Amino acid sequence: MTRLATGGLIDRERPLSFRFDGRSYEGYEGDTLASALLANGVRLVGRSFKYHRPRGIWGAGSEEPNALVELRTGARREPNTRATVIELYDGLEATSQNRWPSLTFDLMAVTSLAAPLIGAGFYYKTFMWPASFWEKVYEPMIRRAAGLGRSARETDPDTYARRHLFCDLLVIGGGIAGLTAALAAGRAGARVILADEDQRFGGRLNAERITLDGLSGSDWAARAVAELEALPNVSLYPRTTVTGLFDHGVFGALERVADHKPAPAAYEPRLRYLKIRAKRTLLASGAIERPIAFPGNDRPGVMSASALRAYLNRFAATPGGRVVVFTASDDGWRTAYDVLAAGLSLEAVVDTRAEVAPALLATIPPDATRVVIGGRITATAGYLGLQAVTVAGAQGEVFEIGADVLAVSGGYNPTLHLTAHLGHKPRWDETLCAFIPDQLPPGLHIAGAVNGSYSTRAALLSAGEAVTAALGHLGFSPRNMALPDVADEAAGVSAFYAVPGKKAFVDLQNDVTADDVALAVREGFRSVEHAKRYTTMGMATDQGKTSNITGLAVLADATGRTIPGTGTTVFRPPFTPMTIGAVAGEHVGKHFRPTRTTPLHAWAASKGASFVEVGPWLRAEWYRKPGEQGWRDSVDREALAVRAGVGVCDVSTLGKIEVVGRDAAKLLDFVYANRVASLKPGRLRYGLMLREDGFVMDDGVIARIAEQRFFLTTTTANAAKVMQHLEFCHQVHNPELEVAFHSVTDRWAQVSLAGPASRTLLATITDTDVSDAALPHMSMMEATFFGTLPCRLYRMSFSGERAYEIGVPADFGHAFMERLMAAGAAYGLTPYGTEALGVLRIEKGHVAGGELNGQTTAGDLGLGSLIAQDKDFIGRTLSQRPALIAADRPALVGLKPRSVGDPLRAGAHLVDVKATPSIETDLGYVTSACYSPTMESPIALALIKGGKRRIGEPVRAYDPVRDADTLCDVVDPVFVDPTGGRARG
């Protein structure tokens, strides 16, 4: 029985059963997995990373380097969870890591015998050659032998959420300093957020024998929390770790919503990522006790002295019955006192200091224990846990003491990580023997142990000062600032970091010893950043929270420098490990990027469309009819229907922008490479936009609706980019122009009605005159359809046939299509999708995404004649760079295979018939390809050196990736109706 009979913040009325490595145990509500294991006499919880040495529980908080376990099973199995912060729940299942075949008998532990061979730089030295061995031999070997837990193989079944928070004052840490500050700010009326990573506010108040205002520490904390809960302007976030401090008062925090339950409730996220914007912040994150490196300091039973107090006082759990305290600080004596108070046997107190204050000595009854002043622990013994320690006294006397717990106190390191996330460097404090924050990020105040104010009284005073300053900045007056009456505990510390000898571990999690650090120095890795990477010290999941300063001290000693002269490594977010799911939040699967559908989506689906993703859009690619064997059957039928009769295609995804204002034409003349101002109201023009560097950016159609109103279309992919570009060209380059832009993409259901019969059909559904005289090619009008529905009617053609685009107000799109189809039945009106659209445009040599690839000029695409010579526009000057007008630039042509059965695909490279394909002989490449049912042949558009001068020449389309080499003829890119007569009608 290793549970104390009384005391602790556990609920003995609520026993919980749990399993560790398959065995059943019992703990209580309020336990962590670590405290419950200790209360069940389990000290050995894992094997170490490299040497497979038996390891136990070092600490009682999130800094834990040792007690990592796999938590849960199946899809929820999570590796490397710290037993010290896992709240116990009924049915919890955990498994030890990095052992085989079992925790107590680990065959891999033989690597421990080979330890001299696998010291610092082991990975770099051993697995160097040959390179081909890395993937197949070394990496699997290292992964099996050295490693941490296994992650789940199944898809994560849980959901994650994100919340945005704002406050006047964010208080990080709910210990005595944080609670005091939150109370003061809450009472003053500030909007306060108080976050603490523990499930219970109070920090060390819950772990110490302490009295404030006549209350126990935990009762005082509970009273403070009760008052805070009653304040409407205060939000409490327990189980919430502030993981990152970012610029301008932005913080990231991880709230463990359901990790203390077997599984989240329905609709409950497992974790929630909080993004907090705080006007001021008060950091009261406390301090982490520092280990001392000495030979055998990793044996289960060796633990942080303050953690031992937490287990005794908060959890009523005893890691053992016979305790030795090894301390370099006054704080160790507090542990000695608590060990006696808990009724355990205190075998010895070994203080490294030559002198200890009599008052401190007096805290322990004279004959209660053996006191060794100026002593060292030089060795430990025990098989799977501590059984004895070897002590060397000040006079060189050496003796062994039987003990199953060794409580180590090397002083404290302020938990200053957040203060350094923006790059601010801490300073070394000689008195505290620790780095403490120096320059602080703007808006940040610090209080309590993180500021080096270790005693309860000092923490309270610093909290009062810090919150007063913060409230002053916020314009609030502090009220009721009377501080409770508390003791001022002794907090002296000495600069003692390591006892020389073998197997003196500096970094327990990464299995780095003091010898490894010294070896790294001998091999030339003297800088702290180099030594860190070479030894891997401080690089594991705990990021060296317990090990960094000790390692730094050993490094400083080995290099003959001071600790501040050696410096610290960089602190980066997150403070503790974060589940990647919490970062992604709800942005997973289809929520990663919303799917956009057009107003005609449901209509297209009802016509049997199959859909394809085009950027965020779903577009109908073809409409399969019964009896059609493959997609080609559908696409051929649709394309032929447009050439012979009439088809209809949903083109609503095209970007649509309305440009209005007195200077609209002037602005567009600056943006487009061709002339816009000369366009008459009611007329359309093809528009080509260049980037400032001279390459083609986008194309579309410009419609001048009225003198001061234009309607532009953009390609589907570039809609947002063009809008942004227009705004830049206006606001930055031409701010004096009076013009405004509206994105109207979603306002219109836009359909293309194409084919020789299109006008005849059109005339049956509108009373407006749509004759060629009233509506010639490249013109527009407003027309009323079906007697009541006003629409915009544009006469333009992408297919090369007589064609119209109809802009229908989006909400009427579906009804319009139903009626159009009914009216079109007599004309064989055929819905066609993006594939047939692509076939029709390739047959006409119209450029699209394959050609508008960011590397082509207007000249390359055969559009050079459109460029206006008599005005300035974006891209004008740089489009004249020598390389952009060179005669041998690849330019647009058409291709036709000699043999109709040969494959011709986009991406194939073009070479001369007799050439050996290589980069030197490369002539260009195929940009778009399809089967043309009109030509009854595969056809393609391509960019080829020499361009149209090559028409009539043979060329090979060489495609080694898909094993094709097709003899083609270079032809004009306009395969169908080269004179364009069909579109003009």
Next chain:
Amino acid sequence: MRIPCPFCGERDSDEFLSIGTVGPARPDEKASLDAFVDYLHFRDNPAAETREHWHHVHGCRQWLVVSRDTRSHTISAAEPARRSAP
């Protein structure tokens, strides 16, 4: 980061797109090719306060000139690009 948009107030940087430092004014149409190359491609990269173009994409859609210190991310000003001398 938080950007103090003169139209919308202080907003998260996620709402903005930054395209880098403000260069010299766009050269006159008669300027040389070299002048345009300098204008488009060459920027200093100082460890100092810089003026940058930020677009409030998910906000007022105004282009701003934001004065930001590249060492500390301190933002001393954000003004509409249309009112700011290049």
